Amino acid sequence: MTAATERGWLPDLLYRGGKFESGTAMFADETGRITRFSDSADDRKRAHRLHGKALLPGLVNAHSHAFQRSIRGRTEHRTGSGRDTFWTWREAMYRAANRLSPDDIYAVARMAFLEMLLSGITTVGEFHYLHNAPDGARYEDPNLLAKQVLRAAEETGLRIALLRTAYARAGWQQDPHIGQRRFLTPAPEQYMADTEELRIHISRTCGPGRAWAGVAPHSVRAVPLDYLLAITEYAREKEMPVHMHVAEQPGEVAACLKEHGLRPVELLQRHGILDHRFTAVHAIHLSEEEAAMLGDARARVCACPTTERNLGDGAVPADRLQRAGVGVCFGSDSNVQIDLLEDARELEYHLRMRDLQRAVLTDDCEPESLARRLFTNASATGAASLGASGGILEVGRPADFFAVDLNDPSVAGADEGSLPANVVFGAGRSAIRGTFVGGEALVENGHHALGADIVEQFAGAQRRLWGT
Amino acid sequence: MTAATERGWLPDLLYRGGKFESGTAMFADETGRITRFSDSADDRKRAHRLHGKALLPGLVNAHSHAFQRSIRGRTEHRTGSGRDTFWTWREAMYRAANRLSPDDIYAVARMAFLEMLLSGITTVGEFHYLHNAPDGARYEDPNLLAKQVLRAAEETGLRIALLRTAYARAGWQQDPHIGQRRFLTPAPEQYMADTEELRIHISRTCGPGRAWAGVAPHSVRAVPLDYLLAITEYAREKEMPVHMHVAEQPGEVAACLKEHGLRPVELLQRHGILDHRFTAVHAIHLSEEEAAMLGDARARVCACPTTERNLGDGAVPADRLQRAGVGVCFGSDSNVQIDLLEDARELEYHLRMRDLQRAVLTDDCEPESLARRLFTNASATGAASLGASGGILEVGRPADFFAVDLNDPSVAGADEGSLPANVVFGAGRSAIRGTFVGGEALVENGHHALGADIVEQFAGAQRRLWGT
Numbered sequence: 001m002t003a004a005t006e007r008g009w010l011p012d013l014l015y016r017g018g019k020f021e022s023g024t025a026m027f028a029d030e031t032g033r034i035t036r037f038s039d040s041a042d043d044r045k046r047a048h049r050l051h052g053k054a055l056l057p058g059l060v061n062a063h064s065h066a067f068q069r070s071i072r073g074r075t076e077h078r079t080g081s082g083r084d085t086f087w088t089w090r091e092a093m094y095r096a097a098n099r100l101s102p103d104d105i106y107a108v109a110r111m112a113f114l115e116m117l118l119s120g121i122t123t124v125g126e127f128h129y130l131h132n133a134p135d136g137a138r139y140e141d142p143n144l145l146a147k148q149v150l151r152a153a154e155e156t157g158l159r160i161a162l163l164r165t166a167y168a169r170a171g172w173q174q175d176p177h178i179g180q181r182r183f184l185t186p187a188p189e190q191y192m193a194d195t196e197e198l199r200i201h202i203s204r205t206c207g208p209g210r211a212w213a214g215v216a217p218h219s220v221r222a223v224p225l226d227y228l229l230a231i232t233e234y235a236r237e238k239e240m241p242v243h244m245h246v247a248e249q250p251g252e253v254a255a256c257l258k259e260h261g262l263r264p265v266e267l268l269q270r271h272g273i274l275d276h277r278f279t280a281v282h283a284i285h286l287s288e289e290e291a292a293m294l295g296d297a298r299a300r301v302c303a304c305p306t307t308e309r310n311l312g313d314g315a316v317p318a319d320r321l322q323r324a325g326v327g328v329c330f331g332s333d334s335n336v337q338i339d340l341l342e343d344a345r346e347l348e349y350h351l352r353m354r355d356l357q358r359a360v361l362t363d364d365c366e367p368e369s370l371a372r373r374l375f376t377n378a379s380a381t382g383a384a385s386l387g388a389s390g391g392i393l394e395v396g397r398p399a400d401f402f403a404v405d406l407n408d409p410s411v412a413g414a415d416e417g418s419l420p421a422n423v424v425f426g427a428g429r430s431a432i433r434g435t436f437v438g439g440e441a442l443v444e445n446g447h448h449a450l451g452a453d454i455v456e457q458f459a460g461a462q463r464r465l466w467g468t
Numbered sequence: 469m470t471a472a473t474e475r476g477w478l479p480d481l482l483y484r485g486g487k488f489e490s491g492t493a494m495f496a497d498e499t500g501r502i503t504r505f506s507d508s509a510d511d512r513k514r515a516h517r518l519h520g521k522a523l524l525p526g527l528v529n530a531h532s533h534a535f536q537r538s539i540r541g542r543t544e545h546r547t548g549s550g551r552d553t554f555w556t557w558r559e560a561m562y563r564a565a566n567r568l569s570p571d572d573i574y575a576v577a578r579m580a581f582l583e584m585l586l587s588g589i590t591t592v593g594e595f596h597y598l599h600n601a602p603d604g605a606r607y608e609d610p611n612l613l614a615k616q617v618l619r620a621a622e623e624t625g626l627r628i629a630l631l632r633t634a635y636a637r638a639g640w641q642q643d644p645h646i647g648q649r650r651f652l653t654p655a656p657e658q659y660m661a662d663t664e665e666l667r668i669h670i671s672r673t674c675g676p677g678r679a680w681a682g683v684a685p686h687s688v689r690a691v692p693l694d695y696l697l698a699i700t701e702y703a704r705e706k707e708m709p710v711h712m713h714v715a716e717q718p719g720e721v722a723a724c725l726k727e728h729g730l731r732p733v734e735l736l737q738r739h740g741i742l743d744h745r746f747t748a749v750h751a752i753h754l755s756e757e758e759a760a761m762l763g764d765a766r767a768r769v770c771a772c773p774t775t776e777r778n779l780g781d782g783a784v785p786a787d788r789l790q791r792a793g794v795g796v797c798f799g800s801d802s803n804v805q806i807d808l809l810e811d812a813r814e815l816e817y818h819l820r821m822r823d824l825q826r827a828v829l830t831d832d833c834e835p836e837s838l839a840r841r842l843f844t845n846a847s848a849t850g851a852a853s854l855g856a857s858g859g860i861l862e863v864g865r866p867a868d869f870f871a872v873d874l875n876d877p878s879v880a881g882a883d884e885g886s887l888p889a890n891v892v893f894g895a896g897r898s899a900i901r902g903t904f905v906g907g908e909a910l911v912e913n914g915h916h917a918l919g920a921d922i923v924e925q926f927a928g929a930q931r932r933l934w935g936t
Contacts, residue, residue, distance in 0.1 A: 072881075073879075074886045084827040089826060114877055119896075312821065353780065353818065356782055370545050410806075413540070414541055421544040425541055430897045455881075
């Protein structure tokens with residue numbers, strides 16, 4: 001390779017190996033892979049100078065339902081005369097889900113993905129469960145809606161793991177729920193055929209590492225055990241990541257105990273479903289034993305603290321998971337906000353509020369480890385969860401990163417040592433000025449080339465949807 | 469008054485009377501007071517068109533310790549081998565407090581105030597307790613440091629209530645703490661003389677409504693009862709607001725019970741200290757009876773949810789306070805983040821996490837009231853707490869407001885009805901593009917005229933302070 005096809009960047013500070021270093025230039029080849037780091041005078045001159053900026057590995061959003069961006073701000077009120085809970089919110093969400101046309105889904109996904117890029121996210125795990133027409137009929141192309149989402153990711157430049165969701169029933173011994181008609185794939189054979197079609201479609205039409213498919217049984221509530229076994233076996237054969245909602249609500253745990261005589265993670269462990277490709281999303285209502293089972297299997301947990309506080313789900317027991325050796329990553333989930341740094345601090349903050357103490361998730365042997373650990377959760381652990389190769393700046397990995405303005409009022413005055421904690425605990429959206437995927441600048445000066453178009457189209461879709 | 473001295477603005481949406489309206493122009497006179505609202509074609513032409521913007525009343529930050537901006541990101545780690553708590557954090561904060569020169573205090577305050585303006589805050593209540601030199605000696609001018617803070621506010625354009633803090637002791641029957649030397653004013657006579665000097669200084673040197681003084685007994689821990697009675701009587705005479713830390717930590721409640729046989733609010737009520745000018749800051753560890761006492765006295769509570777979660781203080785029982793008729797406002801307190809909208813949503817979210825339900829602070833009679841109520845807390849209630857006249861856009865009040873970009877990805881797609889909840893639950897810093905105080909645009913396009921200078925000076929101060 002010659003220098004002509006090489007791209008390089010020289011920021012004030014570069015985050016690698018768990019700390020910021022100054023004076024290092026980073027280079028990538030024409031495929032967008034990092035080729036080398038250098039502090040030689042010649043290389044520093046050759047690199048594009050990013051004045052007043054710190055570069056950090058791109059954030060990885062391991063759990064999103066993009067379409068829920070359309071109900072942001074539309075469910076923050078009482079819906080009935082009783083208590084409002086996750087379950088009443090779900091009714092409002094279903095109503096929205098059933099109104100979206102394929103074009104709407106594309107417009108809403110572009111909006112969510114734009115905001116992700118603007119907030120430093122370079123890869124998303126889209127837990128996609130809208131498959132059917134509003135009346136429940138299959139589309140001629142059963143992956144029509146998934147492809148709309150993929151198109152939205154491709155256009156914005158975000159890498160995407162399309163976690164294709166299997167949803168078979170409202171719950172054990174429960175009548176079908178009309179709000180779930182768009183989600184349903186009653187038979188595992190159908191699910192696998194559809195997913196396989198998508199997997200091949202992606203491999204033929206998307207650039208390498210730009211998109212890939214994953215298997216996402218919705219939950220133990222929505223997928224019977226034999227179905228679950230069939231599709232996770234399929235995922236194992238094809239080496240796909242498996243993501244599943246686990247123990248988000250006490251009601252789900254109670255129903256699982258009733259049906260199977262086991263708690264959700266116990267059930268998964270008993271049937272060999274937990275492994276290093278498995279991620280339990282939420283995993284809030286978790287016993288000590290279940291945490292150990294996840295750790296033993298090298299499975300991961302995806303916490304979604306912003307949504308979990310919004311829905312009143314409860315706090316992920318991250319200290320328990322940490323002790324069990326379980327990697328925790330983050331998801332923006334309902335997309336009521338999209339801010340993975342807020343999620344990172346909240347993981348810790350929820351525990352501070354629970355225990356009335358500070359620095360809960362610090363490694364006992366390393367007093368300074370807290371911010372670094374939370375940042376790793378938001379980047380490298382998310383990438384590992386999705387089977388992506390980003391999340392760390394090192395040779396051979398994709399040049400996915402974001403640029404923080406060191407003069408932004410939310411982080412100004414930090415030095416190399418305090419910057420990780422400043423970014424995780426203090427940074428506002430305005431501090432994130434650039435986002436690069438595969439070495440390509442998708443966000444510059446806080447703007448994305450398609451930003452105005454995406455916002456306009458989304459606003460139009462919202463007006464149609466909500467009648468104003 | 470002629471149209472020549474009149475300024476007017478015509479946004480897409482204007483928040484007044486608890487809702488957004490479109491097509492309304494707002495006008496102010498040359499003193500910065502709102503004179504009228506109009507939707508006539510002539511007036512709409514005359515006004516400055518703010519395309520794609522919504523205007524909202526300026527946020528009021530009722531509790532700040534500006535100097536603590538200098539330790540942002542520098543305390544998020546374990547400080548010893550035991551549990552980290554509020555009390556270990558306090559040691560780190562004291563170390564910072566004792567290193568700041570008068571110039572540093574000015575530089576750090578400007579930084580904090582800049583960020584407040586950029587986040588839509590137009591008035592701050594600065595709970596100022598740095599009075600003495602680092603060795604505890606009185607400065608020749610006992611208000612030297614308060615005046616540095618006032619100068620910082622004046623230069624940035626932020627309105628300020630300088631809540632001058634009385635701090636007499638480490639605690640009942642406790643030895644003096646060396647970290648508190650800069651805070652101490654042992655005698656109430658001295659405190660009142662110093663505060664009176666400041667009050668007169670402000671009235672002579674600051675524009676009307678730009679700055680004023682308040683009385684701030686630090687806490688029942690740090691101020692003995694006779695001292696407290698003397699200075700609150702003084703405040704009553706001069707019609708000054710009284711702010712006081714109350715029941716932030718269980719340890720404080722226990723000590724008060726030991727010294728007085730009463731819980732903190734019970735003590736204040738017993739001695740007639742609670743009234744409509746009194747604000748209890750934090751008020752976390754509060755009995756049902758104490759909430760009722762605050763309500764009966766028409767006193768207010770200032771919640772600081774971001775700091776309270778950071779310090780592991782606990783959650784303000786806002787539902788209890790709401791039932792008791794107590795107005796709750798917000799403070800950025802330690803300034804680990806400055807985002808009053810985040811504080812607003814957190815007040816509600818902490819309760820959702822406590823109860824595992826949603827829409828907790830909704831008024832039972834008005835299901836849609838949640839976001840409106842939280843926004844009022846962040847604006848009008850804060851103004852009332854500080855004795856300021858902002859926080860509401862109506863004739864006769866100051867033209868203090870901020871502009872939200874309706875195309876910002878964090879709020880795009882909202883309509884008039886969903887915008888309040890979108891702003892409170894979803895808006896990121898980038899959505900706030902303009903901030904106006906007394907009709908003067910201090911922040912335009914997300915920038916303040918002094919921004920670069922303030923950041924540079926602050927960064928220099930930080931390098932000196934932290935030796936990098």
